[in-house]
Amino acid sequence: MAQNLDQFGVVLDTDVLVVGGGLAGNNAAIGAAEKGARVLIADKSSINRCGAIAGGVDHFMAYLGTDTWDSREAYLEWVGRIARGAVNVSVQNAVFCRELDAAIERMDRIGCTLKQPDGKYYRTSSFGLPGPYMINFNGKHLKPLLAKEARRLGCKVVEKCSISGLLTSDGQVIGAVGFNIRNGTFYVIKAKTTILATGNTNRIFENPTNMPFNTWQCPANTGAAQTMAFEAGAQLANMEIVRITLVPRGFSAAGLNALTGMGGKIVNAAGEEFMPRYHPMGSKAPRSKLVQSVMQEISEGRGPVYVDCRHLSDKDMTHLYTTLGYDKDTLPDFIEQKGVNLRKDRLEIMTSEGMQGGPSEVCSSGIMIDEETKSSLPGLFGAGDCADQMRCTHVCTTGGYLSGKMAAEYSGQLKDLPISVAQVREMKEKVFAPLSGSGRLTQRKFEDTMRKMLWMYAGPARNAHSLDVALDKLEQLGKRYSDIAAQNYHELMRVGESYQIMQVAKMMCHASLERKETRFYVYHNRTDYPETKPEYDGQIVVQKTDGGIKTFFKKLDYSTMPEK
Amino acid sequence: MPPVIDLKKCKGCGTCDLHCPLDVILFDQQTKTPIVRYPDECWHCGSCRLDCPADAVSIQFGPEMLYV
Numbered sequence: 297m298a299q300n301l302d303q304f305g306v307v308l309d310t311d312v313l314v315v316g317g318g319l320a321g322n323n324a325a326i327g328a329a330e331k332g333a334r335v336l337i338a339d340k341s342s343i344n345r346c347g348a349i350a351g352g353v354d355h356f357m358a359y360l361g362t363d364t365w366d367s368r369e370a371y372l373e374w375v376g377r378i379a380r381g382a383v384n385v386s387v388q389n390a391v392f393c394r395e396l397d398a399a400i401e402r403m404d405r406i407g408c409t410l411k412q413p414d415g416k417y418y419r420t421s422s423f424g425l426p427g428p429y430m431i432n433f434n435g436k437h438l439k440p441l442l443a444k445e446a447r448r449l450g451c452k453v454v455e456k457c458s459i460s461g462l463l464t465s466d467g468q469v470i471g472a473v474g475f476n477i478r479n480g481t482f483y484v485i486k487a488k489t490t491i492l493a494t495g496n497t498n499r500i501f502e503n504p505t506n507m508p509f510n511t512w513q514c515p516a517n518t519g520a521a522q523t524m525a526f527e528a529g530a531q532l533a534n535m536e537i538v539r540i541t542l543v544p545r546g547f548s549a550a551g552l553n554a555l556t557g558m559g560g561k562i563v564n565a566a567g568e569e570f571m572p573r574y575h576p577m578g579s580k581a582p583r584s585k586l587v588q589s590v591m592q593e594i595s596e597g598r599g600p601v602y603v604d605c606r607h608l609s610d611k612d613m614t615h616l617y618t619t620l621g622y623d624k625d626t627l628p629d630f631i632e633q634k635g636v637n638l639r640k641d642r643l644e645i646m647t648s649e650g651m652q653g654g655p656s657e658v659c660s661s662g663i664m665i666d667e668e669t670k671s672s673l674p675g676l677f678g679a680g681d682c683a684d685q686m687r688c689t690h691v692c693t694t695g696g697y698l699s700g701k702m703a704a705e706y707s708g709q710l711k712d713l714p715i716s717v718a719q720v721r722e723m724k725e726k727v728f729a730p731l732s733g734s735g736r737l738t739q740r741k742f743e744d745t746m747r748k749m750l751w752m753y754a755g756p757a758r759n760a761h762s763l764d765v766a767l768d769k770l771e772q773l774g775k776r777y778s779d780i781a782a783q784n785y786h787e788l789m790r791v792g793e794s795y796q797i798m799q800v801a802k803m804m805c806h807a808s809l810e811r812k813e814t815r816f817y818v819y820h821n822r823t824d825y826p827e828t829k830p831e832y833d834g835q836i837v838v839q840k841t842d843g844g845i846k847t848f849f850k851k852l853d854y855s856t857m858p859e860k
Numbered sequence: 861m862p863p864v865i866d867l868k869k870c871k872g873c874g875t876c877d878l879h880c881p882l883d884v885i886l887f888d889q890q891t892k893t894p895i896v897r898y899p900d901e902c903w904h905c906g907s908c909r910l911d912c913p914a915d916a917v918s919i920q921f922g923p924e925m926l927y928v
Contacts, residue, residue, distance in 0.1 A: 344911070345879040351905035436910065456883070477883060505928055509882065509901045516881055516903075546925040547904070625906030626862070626919045633921050786883055786898070 300717050304724055305475075305482030310336035310452070311707040312700065313472060313487035315459045315521065318347020318514075319689065320680025320696030321493035322442035326402075327700025328491075329449035333707055335700075336485065337451055340458040340477055340516065340789060343443040347495055348514050348681065349689065352436035354554060354622035356403075356410055357429045357657065357690040358396060360417065365427035368393050369857060374426050376854045378582060379656035381815050381833050382534045387685040388658060389858040390667035391695035399694045406445045408438045418615075420557035423657060424582035430557060434622050435689070457483060458789045459520065460727040462490065462528040462676070463720070465713035469528055469675035473723045477789045480728075484720055488707035491669075491699050492521035493679040496660060497800045499743060499793070501538070501650030502751035505546060508743065512541055512548045512648045513681075518793035519652065519800035521682035522662045526803060526840055531672040533684040533835040533850070534661040535800070536807035537819050538756055539653035540587045545600070545644040547630045551623035552603065552645065555638075556580065558616050560605040562590070563642065564598040584655065584817040587647050591756070591818065594647075602642035613639055650755055652800055653681060655816040660687040664837060669699035672839075675710055677703045684835070730791040733781035739791050742780055746773060746798060754805050759824040763805045770802055803845060807836040810847040862919040863908050865894050869916035876908035876917065 301307045312328040314321045317339035328335045339346050359371045372393065376385045403410055410433045412418050419428035447453065459474035463486075471487040495517030499508045509515040526532060542552050542562075556562065561569045562579045574589040575581035581589075590601050608616065616638065621628045636643055654660035663671045663678030665685055671678050679699035680686050686695040753766035777795060782788040813829040814822050834851035863885075865876070876894050877887035885908060886897040896902075909917040 341881045341883060342879050345905070345907035346881040350881045350903075350907050351910060440911070455878075505925060507900070507924065509903055510925065511903070514881060514903060514905075515901070546928045547921070549904070621906075624904075625910055626904045629919045630904075630921055630925070634926050789883070790901075 301484050301715060301720060304484055304720050306484070308336060308454070308483060308485045310334050310485065311488045312336070312703045313338065313485055313490045314700070315472060315490065315492050316347065316494035316680070317343030317443070317453070318493060318495060318680060319349050319439070319442070320686060320692040321347070321491070322439070322446050323693050323696030324491045324493055324679045324700035324703070325446040325451045326442070326449060327697040328704040329446065329451050331701055331704035333704035335451040336454065336487070337446065338454045338457045338459050338474060338485065340456060342455050343446065343453055344440045347517065349435065349439055350514065351625035352622050353438060353689050354432055354435060354551070354619055355430045355689060356433060356693070357688060358400065358431055359429060363427070368860065370426060371429070372857060375658050378424055379654070379659050380854060382537065382655050382835060383659045384685055384852055385854065386858045387665060387667055391669065391685055391698055392691050395694035395698050399697065402697070403693070406441045408435060408441045409433070422553045422557040422580050424577060424580065430553070432557070432619060434619070436622055436625065454483065458792065459524070460792055461723045462524045463715055464528050465716065467529065467673060468710065468713055469673050470713050470715060473720060473727070475727060475785065475788070477785050480785045482724055484715065486715060488710055489675050489677060489703040491677040491679050491703050492525060492663060492682055493696065494521040494682050496681040497522065497652035497797060500652050500747065500750060500797050500801060501755055502747045503649045504646060505548070508747065510548045511651065512543060512550060513651060513653070517681070519796040521678070522803065523796040523799040525663045525671060525676065525678070526799065526838070528673060528676065529840055530676055531664045532662055532803060532838045533664040534654055534659065535652070535803045535838050536811050536836055537653065537655050537661050537816065538650045539655070539819060540650050540756060541583055541648045542586055542590060542645050543648045544627070544630065545646040547627070548648050549624040549627045549630065551620060551627045554616060554620055554623060555603045555605055555643070558605065558612050559608060560603045561607070562586070563602050563604045564593050565600055566598065570598070582656070584819045588817040590645070590647055600644050602644050604642045605638045606640065606642070650751060652804055654687045655819045657688045658691060659685050668702045669695065670702065727792060728788070729778070730780055730782040730788055734779045735781035737776050737779035739780050739787065739794055742773070742776065743794050743797065746770070746801065750801055754801070754808065756818040757821050757823050758808060759822060760809060763809050767802065767805045770798060770805070774798055803838045806845045806847050807838050810836045810849065862902055862904055862921060863896060863917045864920050865896065866916045866918070867893055869914045870894065871914045873913060875911050875913065879907045879911050881905060881907060
């Protein structure tokens with residue numbers, strides 16, 4: 297069999313394949329390797345610096361048991377409240393709570409402690425938290441430290457390798473195929489279990505600066521996992537959510553929570569701190585409410601909107617300036633080059649581009665996972681932002697690790713099924729097809745059109761008719777996909793990303809049509825159903841059918857506290 | 861148009877190419893110099909600067925971001 301596959305390119309064999317070497321993927325690789333599994337990580341860039349926290353991160357959410365708000369129960373109560381209708385509390389308990397202590401210990405051990413140099417935790421509050429769960433820390437080198445640990449444990453790494461599809465047999469996932477983005481080498485990877493960890497979907501909505509790579513989360517994350525899992529037949533959830541955040545005007549950078557977490561006020565042109573008019577928690581309201589309120593202030597003519605930190609004490613300001621670049625390494629450069637001094641000036645902010653991701657800081661959109669991070673397909677696991685129940689540094693660290701342990705455990709239990717030569721041939725032809733595209737349409741024009749159209753018809757205000765229009769236009773535009781030509785393998789990667797964005801957009805529209813209500817303010821704003829309805833306290837599940845996409849509603853239980 | 865690489869300081873190690881999450885930088889094996897090949901695809905994450913052992917990378921934001 298191996299000989300038959302050799303004709304296509306390089307054939308590799310592993311127990312656990314991790315697709316995507318970001319925060320969740322690296323933690324998954326570490327978890328699987330510690331269990332003794334042979335691990336292979338494939339990433340289209342480098343596992344040292346890739347994914348959402350490539351250049352660093354500054355916050356890790358945790359409860360530490362100092363008070364009643366600082367407990368597992370209070371945390372899960374908040375989780376069930378803030379993300380009700382998208383979050384599975386029982387899965388959260390498994391992927392986060394049960395793994396939290398081990399994660400804090402692991403970060404210490406690899407040399408990226410959550411503590412300050414004085415040995416204490418620096419904790420702040422923002423985005424609707426019931427207490428200061430956010431641990432502020434220096435995570436500028438978290439990624440390379442995790443990569444070092446994964447390599448130390450013997451994980452094999454295939455870099456500059458874009459994974460394009462999952463190999464299946466009898467409904468079980470048995471590996472994946474991909475190509476080198478520089479020289480086109482094709483890979484056939486046989487794996488007993490596969491963990492997808494490729495993040496959320498960016499570049500999907502019109503960018504306010506007309507720069508599609510100027511995104512809040514990593515613009516290399518374009519829904520690869522969601523697309524591959526969908527095509528293999530897995531169930532996905534929370535796909536209808538549009539995520540938007542607040543960013544410095546002109547630069548879609550993370551890090552604004554550092555300003556608001558320290559007590560920065562969000563003010564309008566008149567200098568009014570307007571958030572209390574919209575929400576009792578003011579500038580520390582949930583992110584979805586902040587975004588909606590800023591949109592309203594600007595649309596009603598009270599903009600521009602700023603973050604004002606001028607009232608902060610010298611001590612707090614010094615801490616802010618020291619830590620500002622931890623979340624986004626280049627944010628201090630941007631502020632300085634703008635000529636802004638936070639001690640004297642306000643920093644203008646805007647609402648970011650839309651992205652496809654979860655409604656809160658705890659859960660995301662994508663592969664529906666259970667308490668063991670298993671998808672609905674045997675052999676396939678989800679980790680990080682591409683899984684429906686993981687999001688942000690804390691859950692991607694804890695849950696990623698759990699997925700590695702689980703994938704290692706199941707790798708010894710699943711059937712050893714042969715790879716179909718016909719399937720590999722078909723997948724290779726599909727991924728390389730744009731190398732012989734007609735060239736009548738550029739990848740940039742294709743994506744720009746899709747982004748503009750989706751923001752208009754399926755963005756932060758949508759209704760049944762506009763979603764139907766979006767689906768129709770996606771269908772028409774999709775017929776032109778084969779007109780895009782890639783001149784080299786870097787461009788081939790980008791064209792493949794456009795395809796993934798298109799597939800995610802279709803899932804998003806179908807899921808949104810199924811959720812006939814508004815929830816999470818602008819994150820799922822159905823103008824034809826403006827109320828939040830208790831009967832939608834659950835998830836919209838998306839799955840491939842023979843002819844297209846089916847969606848259905850799955851109720852979730854918010855009445856019981858899961859066992860420790 | 862970030863990043864800007866000072867070729868006088870560059871030691872030709874290729875780390876910026878290896879670590880760029882967006883495949884923006886190409887290290888030319890013939891000339892042993894890095895080329896910012898796809899500047900429009902830069903995410904401004906700072907990885908190239910963080911990991912450059914020669915301190916040869918600076919980040920310069922364009923007017924399209926500073927003054928929009």
